[in-house]
Amino acid sequence: MNQNPLLQPFNTPFQSVPFDQIRQEDYREAIIQAIETARQEIAAISNNPETPTFDNTLVTREEAGRQLAVASEAFFNLNSAETSDYLQEVAEEISPLLAAFSNDINLDEALFARVKHVYEQADRTGFSTEMQRLLDKSYKHFTRNGALLSEADKQTLRQIDQELSGLTVKFSQNVLQETNAYSMHIEDEAGLEGLPASIVAQARAEAETRSLTGWVFTLQFPSYVPFLKYAANRERRKELYLASAQKAFKDNAYNNEAIIKKIVSLRDQRARLLGFASHAAFVLEERMAGTPDAVTGFLNDLLEKARPFAHQDVASLQPLAARDGLTELMPYDHAYYAEKLREEKYDYSEEALKPYFPLQQVLQAAFAAAGKLYGLSFSERTDIPTYHEEVTVYEVLEEGRHKALLYTDWHPRKGKRAGAWMTSFKGQYRNADGEHRPHISIVCNFSRPTGDTPSLLTFNEVTTLFHEFGHALHGMLADTRYESLSGTNVYWDFVELPSQFMENFCYQKEFLATFAHHYKTGELLPEAQIDKIVASANFMEGYQTLRQLAFGLLDMAYHTGGLAEQDTIEHFEKEITRSAQLYPALPHTAQSPSFSHIFAGGYSAGYYSYKWSEVLDADAFAYFKETGIFNPETAALFKTLLSKGGTEDPMDLYVAFRGRKPEVNALLQRAGLN
Template sequence: MNNILLKPFDTKYESVPFEQIKNEDYKPAILEGIENAKKEIDAIVDNSEAPTFENTLEALEHVGKQLNRVTEAFFNITSAETNDYLEKVQEEISPVLAEYGNDITLNEGLFEKVKAVYEQTDKEDLSAEAYRLLDKTYKSFTRNGALLNATDKETLRGIDKELAALKVKFSQNVLQETNAYILHLTDEQELEGIPDSIKAQAKEEARKRKLEGWVFTLQYPSLVPFLTYAKNRERRKELYLANGKKAFKANEFNNEQIIKSIVQLRDQRAKLLGFDTHAAFVLEERMASKPDTVFDFLYDLLHKAKPFAGKDIEALKPLAAKDGIETLMPYDHAYYAEKLREEKFDFSEEKLKPYFPLNQVLHAAFDAAGKLYGLTFEERKDIQKYHEEVTVYEVLENGKHKALLYTDWHPRDGKRAGAWMTSFKGQYRSNGIDHRPHISIVCNFSRPNGEVPSLLTFNEVTTLFHEFGHALHGMMADTVYESLSGTNVYWDFVELPSQFMENYCYQKNFLATFAKHYKTGELLPMEQIDKIVASANYMEGYQTMRQLSFGLLDMAYHTGKLKQDNSIEGFEKQITNETQLYPTVEGVAQSPSFSHIFPGGYSSGYYSYKWSEVLDADAFAYFKEEGIFNPEIAAKFKTLLSKGGTEDPMDLYVAFRGRKPSVDALLERAGISE
């Protein structure tokens, strides 16, 4: 069988040969890759020599390299460019991969060798990175069932297979529901308030569907502008309800029972492994370390932020009253928040968009990376890509190859919602060769429309910088072991580099270098830039409460609070009640489409966005003291980025900052300090 995925990639920088891969190649390549990896495991176990770090830990680190390349490509494609065939393969292959993972961690012969090296090796005999790998690997075995009896191991295998299948189904249901809904309007009066550029996109969406009028969808570039600008309150409510009912309707794509099953299985798994809850299991390997620390952190912020959030909502009421609205509802928030922003700061997201064409913003991010870390970015036409809209850049440092960066900006039916960074190949060193990473940024920004390029809202500008921060973390990796490189760090540390980069969007002198009108090249007037900077804290109380509601909901699901007879909607409203600033809307729920915590990697970890904000605010305050592109401070931050997970994250932070982080910088930046 001539399957290109079964051979080393004979391409530039060993990049994935996307244009030569057939959909039918993935499953057999993954299955054969698993069998080959099992043989590599057997070779480690059957080695008659005494177990050593080299013949056990390093050998294990290199097991299944080709399989990993294939699975990384496959699961990235099923997020960014899936289809019915690939979804079926994903359903079939996910439980098989879960079983393969169990075959490694539950392999008694392999664990005995790892355990022997762990118990017999002095920390001083290894480099800090090597010892970190040893410690992480040993914990990976013990935390995933190596010490269980035979019966419990079989139970664990069953749980993991079932979880793998449920997570795939959850994601597929959300994608189906997102794609299935449209708001089709034929009366232009119902579009009052909506900017011409958004109407033009909706017109084009209707044309693609062979419909008259205008079509709005649940994709972010369509949903958010409608809720922000549409004067027609009933239509806003209609779209808000549709979004809140995703995977929450009485149909085959309902995720309610899947949520209960995932939560129950995670809890069962944690208890099987000796933990009180799934959150306790997860947090053992996080900076926060235990659920009580997370709850204390979230509630402390909640009590500090709530008075400011209340003021945010009160400020909207006079505007709503002018329209005869006595009681503001959640579907009113974006509309009146934008009206107040225009009134208070004399600018609107829509009026700013012509100054933020996508390509211009991207090159501003590139420019920041150049000033901070000496990186340059050159488009490559000779690297294969998975979709014609993808662009590939070679990243250079002092003229030397550093990484590949894939960018994929616009919504498609086969792409899940949101924005994320991922990788097709991690960084590691082997046999004197530094294997450099292949990083990808995927977003859902508005498409170009005729001669008008893709124009970003300021919120989308910060999103691009956020994902670019993650990408820099991956691109700057400089470690020996791939499992410790780049973003392979504690989950409540991983958002530091991304949120750190968002700060640059509010720096006046930096904004003035790239906020230029796409047609005329005219610089955004300085008074407008001043207003953007002044608006940095706008609605920060409200936004903080929103993030806290997600974090508390996540923790509630994973600390045993959900009972099987609870309704998902009722449970969600009960848990988030203290964070709610508007009256309840019946028949909607966030949980059935909460992909971060159910299929995604943020279970018991959504708090990390706020946790990392403490770190990023404190880190950027250091830059502001010394200069936002200060080379000495940047060199220290570059070291933090490059070390990945080779050191404890707090040690890395203290080495950079000279002390532990302080929450004061976050409170001051957010405008929620007294």
């Protein structure tokens, strides 16, 4: 009997992944074997001699491959949060295998024939909304992934998908390699001028881990962002900025330029093979926005509204720069002078606020908000296995009943990719065995504790925690029958609504007053300071909006056929983003080679969704402010929206919550762009 723990029933609390029993080598074996098991399960459906029905085809298909899903979720989450050279090699090997298996299902003629029969012949009078949704989405999934293609075209599609799966993994690995490879070693204390003591201590600790004297700064966010914000040494700021802007864009083995061109070309070929004008047209058919024209119109409309405010933001920094003798601001100057202006205008610095936002205190505040809004409580569990000693697991309860598991992983490590994200080890669903509750994870890169000082968050990191917690709530509150429609399995331009919605609470005076206490003295952040945080909510909003819009426009240009064969990545990027450019473009820099969201994540032709969802979240939170930010009736309506996942059209869900469609005015008003 195979003793691979990933292939056995999990004898753990809530059947959580037994990370303490799994060796790295187990993942490869488990996934390869689980693929074969899933093939047999699919074959049993395809070869079923009985007349196709919703239950023996759609529901059985929903159940097939669960072992593979759990093993691969565990593996790819580990590869993002705690990878190794071995795991990266395994990822390169198994990604094409998984792509091939996915193609085998999508192009299985007998399976599609059964789905098509149910789709066309079934009596839907007794179908629930969720059953209708599963059937419609299942049929569309097959047709959108090649079921109607000729045999020759199906073979081409297989080749494209296998190649794409390997390229996206390689892109991500190159970015991680480049992030880890760079460090800036400072030995002269004069090079630290302007940096807060906590950042200096963090840099000294980093140097000590490398057996160096002095201080070391890296491209990890807790090191990179504060340095650009506070370091008075302009040449050092430039050095660090350029290192980031040239990530995976240098003349070495980790350059992503050729990979970008290949990914873009293959995505375009795939879309055209399936009958779409572009990859963006293919993607957007299953989004609220609908079409590339609708997205570019949305982005350009916001660009026109925000550009004057963005130019005002940059102009407001000129007098401060002039005091230092600067006549022209560069991109590596923005964060430094913006922070100086914030301190001057609102009389506080992000660094001065950090003692009031220790990580655990902020987390408990997020838990408290979920309690008030949705009746959830969180209890730490020490008996749940984790993949790293820094991971903490909480059991989530609703009125005393088990609701979910929440894994939290807060600090940067060499094996963890940059950024912050929510993911899951197991989704929520109901079947003949009963209710299966989700196992959700939040992964971030917040500063580590140093000495007797706990991890202290910048206010921006406070909002990041609430953002990812919003995604986690979407997963934890899921209440559907079918896992493929559960939790965050929604239209991509709807998925950011729950996360961005939660950020709003960070700017509410009455809520801040409940948890912004100094970690040493217990003193509440003075009311005057809270007022300044609330007043500064729109600080540099024009600049930030243009930055987001530039990324959205770049994404759409790549995926609507804008990249010509002869274009260099640098030239293409700078041409596309010129309308949103606020500072001189620096030669030999480009963001695209490290733009993991669209080349290694799920945001291709979807980066616009951050701004699209901002319209939704601003409009939704305006409703909460009208009725009271913890109003139980309003919260109950929003909880219903969250719990339904992808079982209904997102606009229908929103209208059921709000009583009308969203209006852009709430966003413009909140952002001060009207």
